[in-house]
Amino acid sequence: MxxxxxxxxxxxxxxxxxxxxxxxxxxxxxxxxxxxxxxxxxxxxxxxxxxxxxxxxxxxxxxxxxxxxxxxxxxxxxxxxxxxxxxxxxAELPGGLPLSDGWRAAVTAWAEDLYACYLRHPWVLQVSQARPVLGPAELTAMERLLAALQPAALAPERLRGAVAALWQFVRGTAATTADARGAAAATGVADEDWWNARSARLAELAPDFPQRFPLLTALQSAGGGAPEDSGREAFRTGLAVLLDGVASGAGS
Amino acid sequence: MxxxxxxxxxxxxxxxxxxxxxxxxxxxxxxxxxxxxxxxxxxxxxxxxxxxxxxxxxxxxxxxxxxxxxxxxxxxxxxxxxxxxxxxxxAELPGGLPLSDGWRAAVTAWAEDLYACYLRHPWVLQVSQARPVLGPAELTAMERLLAALQPAALAPERLRGAVAALWQFVRGTAATTADARGAAAATGVADEDWWNARSARLAELAPDFPQRFPLLTALQSAGGGAPEDSGREAFRTGLAVLLDGVASGAGS
DNA sequence: CGGCAACTCTTTATGCCGTAAGGTTATCAG
DNA sequence: CTGATAACCTTACGGCATAAAGAGTTGCCG
Known part of the structure; x- marks a missing residue:
């Protein structure tokens, strides 16, 4: 029905x-x-x-x-x-958190745990994330994040925003990483080689790429791989940006 | 499914x-x-x-x-x-950006545009976001975000992190909002009522909810709806957190 | 004990799906 | 006109989720 x-x-x-x-x-x-x-x-x-x-x-x-x-x-x-x-x-997520090292370490641990859990079961990332299922484990994970963030003493509205941003971020970066791994496993080509092949094909199909996308080109040459590449790095630095944002609204 | x-x-x-x-x-x-x-x-x-x-x-x-x-x-x-x-x-995304009002306004405009675009075509959010398709429109959207962020003068690594976090965030919050709308449309129940029904059912099934999830309970009563509810609000405040994080690493 | 209701699990069937294979026909080059 | 080629069709296959109905098992109650 x-x-x-x-x-x-x-x-x-x-x-x-x-x-x-x-x-x-x-x-x-x-x-x-x-x-x-x-x-x-x-x-x-x-x-x-x-x-x-x-x-x-x-x-x-x-x-x-x-x-x-x-x-x-x-x-x-x-x-x-x-x-x-x-x-x-x-429900595989651990229960504890290193609360003694400050909220930043605690939230980082939370994010790493979730990231690792997603990568252990990458298919979860293909389940529509839209509606929250509100199962006990999901709520426990959220409660745990709130506990980690508590020392930051955020205003309720800001706290909500931070929770949403953190969760979506971990999910999204995990999805990107999982797919890169999947492609590597499926094709037998290493992550970097796969990206290089893709990049070469793109340069061939769109010869005006550097002119059309100067900033992307610059960023690509500045860092190494692609903006999508090296998921681990994107996870770490993206999380840092997020946490800086949280910190800028912290009450103490 | x-x-x-x-x-x-x-x-x-x-x-x-x-x-x-x-x-x-x-x-x-x-x-x-x-x-x-x-x-x-x-x-x-x-x-x-x-x-x-x-x-x-x-x-x-x-x-x-x-x-x-x-x-x-x-x-x-x-x-x-x-x-x-x-x-x-x-490709529906507009080309221009209000660059004269500072990067914060420009990035906000970028995010709002993408958010709106996703909500116009919510089914896109069900396409696996994992592998980047690297189509012209997607790359243009990314180039546009880089242009918006340029005045912030971020270090390359940090820029990459910010781009990933922003994109994932918009996508994730749009997915949540889209689903709430979909549920409302499918069941004929307004957004808020739908959540209330869900919440009531949960309270019935898990009577120890407040004891088990004290922080969630507090946040829920502090703000109004659920942490998932009112997607628009979550989008706005989450974006603010993110932008604060970007700002804390801005070079000028 | 017999009978019955409840319950698990199977068989069968319906109507979808993506797409492989091969046939038909319109359109071109020569 | 002839033959090649490409666009489109029909048919068919193996898959899917699941509705419907029946077979077999178990326990309760008289």
Whole structure:
């Protein structure tokens, strides 16, 4: 019945995300051979191993020794399964933070953790990030970021802005890095070579590139690779810019 | 749901993006009734009107009075078509910038333009942002951002970080806003009501919410809606944080 | 114990999708 | 006119999510 193009029915997903496993007291019928948890794990395993495009209900069922339709006893559909997989991945994030070294170190640690988590499961970055799923792990991660930022004593509005900017930034840079890795893995060409090939092709197709894009050209030659290249570096320096922005509004 | 994973063959996409229309001198065969441009336009029309999930080769062909297979004469496949559509959308961005009011105003204008463009074509946000397509419009947009930032005289490395952070931020906040709008449109519920319903459901499912997430709870009550709500506000204040960060590294 | 309702899981089927393969027809060069 | 070529078509294949219906299993209740 097409809730709306994108993720699963929010109500169903929320219920699955927050509703604990019920203890099954005195119900009839055969014992469940599967569980939501097992299905989510299988889904993550499939996506980790073969990528998002290989994630089908058939594939998940097969990994569990069942048919695709068996999953529908536990999960309303593929979209909701994706929501669950998303939150489960975020649950890998560590709980603690180095709060004693100041908020800047704490936020940096938070960002590094999230970045690493995304890179461990790059397919998550292909799930539409639009609607927040509001699963427990996602909210915990946000709470953790708020805890890291607390010593900065930001005004509420500014705090909201900082949270949004930080989260989107980590997600975006992780996506770029993940794809560079993916391209390298898929083509057998190293990151840098891949970019060089792309760059050469571009120079061939658009000979007036330096005239048309002087600033891009300058930046490219000034730094080394492309502006998109070397994701790690972009992550570090972008985060520094962001944190400077946060600092400039810090209350103490 | 909807994965939209791997993009098209980079070489083919690049060639289509940069290779101008050839004049067709003295070739045999019937005259082409379509063109790459017309197909891209039709694709955008379909996606704008009915969303990404309705974008199929069959639908695009139908809009042009052809079958799906007719498109393959002009375009290698759906993935490459998506690349072309993406760049065409970015070509809507205006060319000028208010450079006389300082770089801060210029970057703000750039960000607002991009934000608005994404919201006009929200389906673009579902195309995997990972690999840069490097189309002319995308590069022009980046060149424009560099022009806006030039008066800030940032060091190359820092400039790269700022560009990445700004772009990802606009994209991310636009995605959140677009989804809130989509949910509102699909369910007939206003933005705020939709969030309230979600929030109420969450409170019902997780009664210990305030204890578990004290900082989130505080932030929520301090500001009004949710941290995700009111995308416009998050965009404005997040951008302010970012620009403060850029300013703190400005050379003049 | 028998009967029934509840439950899991399978089979089958529907209607999409992208696109490979091959046929038909219009248009050109010669 | 002839033959090549290109645009477009029909058909078909293997995939997808999932609706519908049935088979088999289990526990409760009389």
């Amino acid at each position: 097409t809730v709306y193009a994108g993720q699963g029915d929010p109500d169903r997903s929320l219920a699955l995300l927050w509703g604990g496993e019920e203890p099954r007291t005195g119900r009839s019928g055969p014992k469940p051979g599967l569980s939501v948890d097992a299905i989510v794990s299988a889904g993550i395993a499939v996506a980790d191993a073969e990528g998002m495009s290989a994630l089908s209900m058939r594939a998940v069922g097969e990994r569990l020794g069942r048919t695709a339709m068996a999953l529908y006893t536990y999960v309303p559909g593929k979209a909701e399964l994706l929501d669950l997989m998303h939150d489960r991945v975020l | 909807t994965v939209y994973a791997g993009q098209g063959d980079p070489d083919r996409s690049l060639a289509l993006l940069w290779g101008g229309e050839e004049p067709r001198t003295g070739r045999s065969g019937p005259k082409p009734g379509l063109s790459v441009d017309a197909i891209v336009s039709a694709g955008i029309a379909v996606a704008d009107a009915e969303g990404m999930s309705a974008l199929s080769m069959r639908a695009v062909g139908e809009r042009l009075g052809r079958t799906a297979m007719a498109l393959y004469t002009y375009v290698p496949g759906k993935a490459e078509l998506l690349d072309l559509m993406h760049d065409r959308v970015l």
